[in-house]
Amino acid sequence: MIAPEASEPKPILDVRDLSVSFEQYARGLQKKTLRPITSLSVTIRPGEVLAVVGSSGSGKSLLAHAILGILPSNARVTGTLRHANENLTPERQVALRGSDIALVPQSVGFLNPLMRVGAQVRSAAHNGNAAEAQRAIFARYRLAPEVAGMYPFQLSGGMTRRVLVSTAMISGASLIIADEPTPGMHSAVVEETLGHLRELAGEGRAVMLITHDIEAALTIADRIAVLYAGTTVEIASVADFTGDGQSLRHPYSKALWRALPQNGFAVTPGAQPVLDELPPGCLYEPRCPMSTPDCTGARPEVRALRGGVVRCFHAA
Amino acid sequence: MPLEARGIGFRYQRGPWVLRGVDLAVEPGELVGLTGPSGLGKTTLARILAGYERPLEGNVRLDGGPLPVTGYNPVQLVFQHPEKAVNPRWRMRDTLIEGWEPDPELLKALSIERRWFDHWPNELSGGELQRFCLARALGPRTRYLVADEITTMLDAITQTQIWHVVLDIVRERNLGVLVISHDRPLMKHLCNRIVDLESVMSDFPAAAGEGEVGVRPSDFRI
Numbered sequence: 001m002i003a004p005e006a007s008e009p010k011p012i013l014d015v016r017d018l019s020v021s022f023e024q025y026a027r028g029l030q031k032k033t034l035r036p037i038t039s040l041s042v043t044i045r046p047g048e049v050l051a052v053v054g055s056s057g058s059g060k061s062l063l064a065h066a067i068l069g070i071l072p073s074n075a076r077v078t079g080t081l082r083h084a085n086e087n088l089t090p091e092r093q094v095a096l097r098g099s100d101i102a103l104v105p106q107s108v109g110f111l112n113p114l115m116r117v118g119a120q121v122r123s124a125a126h127n128g129n130a131a132e133a134q135r136a137i138f139a140r141y142r143l144a145p146e147v148a149g150m151y152p153f154q155l156s157g158g159m160t161r162r163v164l165v166s167t168a169m170i171s172g173a174s175l176i177i178a179d180e181p182t183p184g185m186h187s188a189v190v191e192e193t194l195g196h197l198r199e200l201a202g203e204g205r206a207v208m209l210i211t212h213d214i215e216a217a218l219t220i221a222d223r224i225a226v227l228y229a230g231t232t233v234e235i236a237s238v239a240d241f242t243g244d245g246q247s248l249r250h251p252y253s254k255a256l257w258r259a260l261p262q263n264g265f266a267v268t269p270g271a272q273p274v275l276d277e278l279p280p281g282c283l284y285e286p287r288c289p290m291s292t293p294d295c296t297g298a299r300p301e302v303r304a305l306r307g308g309v310v311r312c313f314h315a316a
Numbered sequence: 317m318p319l320e321a322r323g324i325g326f327r328y329q330r331g332p333w334v335l336r337g338v339d340l341a342v343e344p345g346e347l348v349g350l351t352g353p354s355g356l357g358k359t360t361l362a363r364i365l366a367g368y369e370r371p372l373e374g375n376v377r378l379d380g381g382p383l384p385v386t387g388y389n390p391v392q393l394v395f396q397h398p399e400k401a402v403n404p405r406w407r408m409r410d411t412l413i414e415g416w417e418p419d420p421e422l423l424k425a426l427s428i429e430r431r432w433f434d435h436w437p438n439e440l441s442g443g444e445l446q447r448f449c450l451a452r453a454l455g456p457r458t459r460y461l462v463a464d465e466i467t468t469m470l471d472a473i474t475q476t477q478i479w480h481v482v483l484d485i486v487r488e489r490n491l492g493v494l495v496i497s498h499d500r501p502l503m504k505h506l507c508n509r510i511v512d513l514e515s516v517m518s519d520f521p522a523a524a525g526e527g528e529v530g531v532r533p534s535d536f537r538i
Contacts, residue, residue: 056441186354
């Protein structure tokens with residue numbers, strides 16, 4: 001990994017070589033091993049929005065679950081997770097989640113349907129006057145005072161978003177993980193939700209935005225980590241996503257960028273490898289136009305390139 | 317002959333009108349984009365066009381007559397969340413052949429692999445499930461496709477893969493498609509014309525957006 005520059009603040013979260021695997025019984029007593037995350041590395045600093053972009057099955061939600069310590073009990077985890085320079089042990093995960101590490105979940109399904117939303121938001125507060133803090137946050141997010149007395153089913157999609165962000169806000173967490181906060185929302189609501197996340201970073205918190213929507217990521221992120229088949233294939237600054245993708249380093253990031261309707265709607269055939277049959281070499285090799293025999297023999301390591309990082313033998 | 321919505325009005329019980337006075341037509345071979353803020357009734361209109369709901373006012377005409385009440389529906393709706401549109405207790409094979417038996421060429425075009433047939437829906441990704449939903453909806457008697465945010469939950473590469481296949485089939489069979497989406501660049505790329513739902517409601521519902529307690533307010537104007 002590359003060392004952070006001296007002027008930059010220390011990462012609030014440092015994930016190195018994270019791998020997650022599951023053993024499953026396939027048929028009878030035959031076991032197979034699924035590897036949804038392989039050698040994944042990301043860091044995130046205070047005041048920064050890091051977008052984690054990838055398709056479904058790329059491991060992005062599992063990354064969030066690994067950080068929060070809520071993986072299923074049969075998961076095998078290797079690699080290191082450090083939070084504020086301390087190892088993120090299971091005990092620390094229990095202590096920190098909900099207080100110093102907060103999750104903005106995907107949908108209304110994460111709210112208690114039988115509890116008024118004001119009470120749910122207040123229950124996430126850890127110090128100070130919860131009622132006052134909840135009123136102030138609702139006012140800030142333009143939620144009328146009577147909304148606190150409503151149940152989740154009475155809220156529209158946009159209001160639900162604001163309630164979910166409110167819970168992260170009131171917790172005072174220094175690391176906020178937002179899991180797919182925007183799909184299927186009208187552009188005005190998308191912009192508003194993303195704006196709230198950007199504001200949280202502006203207050204010195206670190207925000208990890210997990211999304212499959214590269215355009216949403218580009219509007220607020222500082223850096224973008226591109227995931228493929230459970231590994232980080234590239235980490236690039238937002239400015240690299242421009243033109244026909246010539247500044248991007250990895251062939252998958254370029255393909256993702258060029259698939260956007262406004263960038264040519266270019267088709268890339270094939271699909272991510274299945275989790276119990278990962279290729280022995282580079283995980284993108286089976287689909288890669290730049291593939292050579294080197295790529296089938298060994299997995300490329302992450303390396304620094306032009307101010308970002310890439311996992312590819314041929315990237316230049 | 318077109319698929320037409322004529323003066324459609326819809327509401328739940330005595331709630332505010334969700335849709336009122338909606339006129340819209342899709343011709344064979346035409347891709348029409350439909351957009352509008354969340355909560356305005358795009359999905360409700362989609363369900364009415366495909367015969368899942370009956371409008372309280374106005375009617376849906378296919379070739380100048382009503383939609384068939386029994387038998388195969390030539391207007392097929394594909395939903396945003398494929399995992400909610402398939403039976404979780406059916407293997408994928410049974411879901412696939414629910415309406416007709418898709419030919420091998422269509423399965424190949426949609427990159428549906430035979431080894432998925434024995435899987436349960438929760439074992440497949442959203443993109444894989446959506447391919448099954450499209451294959452199920454693209455029977456030989458389908459003439460119109462209502463695509464309600466069908467690639468919103470998918471990454472850009474899977475989105476292009478799916479739309480390229482759908483476009484090929486639509487051109488080959490001269491199908492009409494209503495593309496419901498929030499993604500302007502996508503609709504500009506796919507559609508012959510884009511319609512804003514607000515602009516086709518001759519009688520715009522005044523109640524929308526006022527947000528009484530107990531009524532689902534539309535969030536876009538708060």
